[in-house]
Amino acid sequence: MNPLVDIRRLDQSLWLDFISRKVLTNGELKRRIDEDALRGVTSNPAIFEKAIGGSADYDDTIKEQARQGKSAEEIYVGLAVADVQAACDLFRPLYDSHDNSSDGYVSLEVSPKLAHDTEGTVAEGRQLWQDVNRPNVMIKVPATQEGLPAIRTLISEGINVNVTLIFGLDRYKAVAEAFIAGLEDRAKAGQSLEGIDSVASFFLSRIDVLLDPQLEKIAAEGGEKGQLAESLVGEVALASAKQAYQLYKEIFAGARWQALADKGANTQRLLWASTGNKNPKYDDLKYVENLIGPKTVNTIPVETMDIFKEKGQPADRLEQGLDKARQVLADLPKVGIDLDASTQQLETEGVQKFIEPFGKLIDSVEKKREQAAAGTEALK
Numbered sequence: 001m002n003p004l005v006d007i008r009r010l011d012q013s014l015w016l017d018f019i020s021r022k023v024l025t026n027g028e029l030k031r032r033i034d035e036d037a038l039r040g041v042t043s044n045p046a047i048f049e050k051a052i053g054g055s056a057d058y059d060d061t062i063k064e065q066a067r068q069g070k071s072a073e074e075i076y077v078g079l080a081v082a083d084v085q086a087a088c089d090l091f092r093p094l095y096d097s098h099d100n101s102s103d104g105y106v107s108l109e110v111s112p113k114l115a116h117d118t119e120g121t122v123a124e125g126r127q128l129w130q131d132v133n134r135p136n137v138m139i140k141v142p143a144t145q146e147g148l149p150a151i152r153t154l155i156s157e158g159i160n161v162n163v164t165l166i167f168g169l170d171r172y173k174a175v176a177e178a179f180i181a182g183l184e185d186r187a188k189a190g191q192s193l194e195g196i197d198s199v200a201s202f203f204l205s206r207i208d209v210l211l212d213p214q215l216e217k218i219a220a221e222g223g224e225k226g227q228l229a230e231s232l233v234g235e236v237a238l239a240s241a242k243q244a245y246q247l248y249k250e251i252f253a254g255a256r257w258q259a260l261a262d263k264g265a266n267t268q269r270l271l272w273a274s275t276g277n278k279n280p281k282y283d284d285l286k287y288v289e290n291l292i293g294p295k296t297v298n299t300i301p302v303e304t305m306d307i308f309k310e311k312g313q314p315a316d317r318l319e320q321g322l323d324k325a326r327q328v329l330a331d332l333p334k335v336g337i338d339l340d341a342s343t344q345q346l347e348t349e350g351v352q353k354f355i356e357p358f359g360k361l362i363d364s365v366e367k368k369r370e371q372a373a374a375g376t377e378a379l380k
Helices: 003-010 021-025 028-036 045-053 059-067 072-096 118-132 147-156 169-188 205-220 223-232 236-251 254-261 302-311 322-331 339-379
Strands: 012-016 105-109 137-142 161-166 198-203 269-273 296-300
Touching: 003 012, 003 302, 012 028, 012 302, 021 028, 021 072, 028 072, 028 302, 045 072, 045 339, 059 072, 059 339, 072 105, 072 118, 072 339, 105 161, 118 137, 118 147, 137 147, 137 198, 137 339, 147 161, 147 169, 161 169, 161 339, 169 198, 169 236, 169 254, 169 339, 198 205, 198 236, 205 223, 205 236, 205 339, 223 322, 236 269, 236 322, 296 302
Parallel strands: 012 296, 105 137, 137 161, 161 198, 198 269, 269 296
Antiparallel strands: none
16 A cells, blocks of 8 residues: 555645656656645745756756846746646646545745735736646745735635745634635625635744754753753644644634635645654654644655655544643743744744745856857857
């Protein structure tokens, strides 16, 4: 039995947190769809920086577009859109199936430089949606304060949205509210709610990467506070995810949601992101196996997906240990950890972690563009 296939009986979908022209053209992505029940793909500026800047796969296209006088950013958008279109086409049979479980999507992110620009995010979201021109693309929008109204607007226009960079429970609630309000705006305008999908991407391993050293330092000081801190090491991300799922069940129930569901609306599923393990002390599948549950998505790196295929143990664990999860979050202030401040720090750092590779990506495209332009000039 292939654990990647077996996980589908638990109604969780695995999406791949990776895209490159190579996996699109050499058959690897199609093989994962056919053999491993892969249900979607997510991308981000860091992934494209690795794919475009770290290989020669795109050089011919860059040269061709440079000769047409296109800027580095225009060339990047063209490359990214082409890859996303090709991936969307590979997932189209799944998307078109009578029971696609809201899967078959490929995500493309607005420029991280727009993370605090509502109008800019809406404009670029619309443009990318038009450029890709596939019903199974999702436009990624960060869950910043400025991103929230953009999410509402894009959903109201029937654009699928992958909300990224969620770290805290209060922000998750605000994201779900923006999604629901967008659907309500659309319904009021007399437009269909069917076929609109969204995911709320809750980032996990980065929470533990930030908080574990702080907790370990408090633990080393000893005493009751130290003992309590020691018990919290490595527990905060999973506790946050489990609590988020309880919120999801509450939000997408009741009269307000039912009125939209009756019009054909799909819930905004929680998507577990940043699920590759970054701490060698933890099991490689810590953020995968512990978060399997119905109506959820886990987007995982290639390496983690391959490990899960080899030794994964699919079981419905998302609602196990809920009392412990609540206690972990309640105990953080007792040891002096402000989770709200920590998640805000993670959001700020998260935006920066996308801006930096985006800058590197544009720089590498610019260098290749200049070389091509210089070569063209020399031929004249």
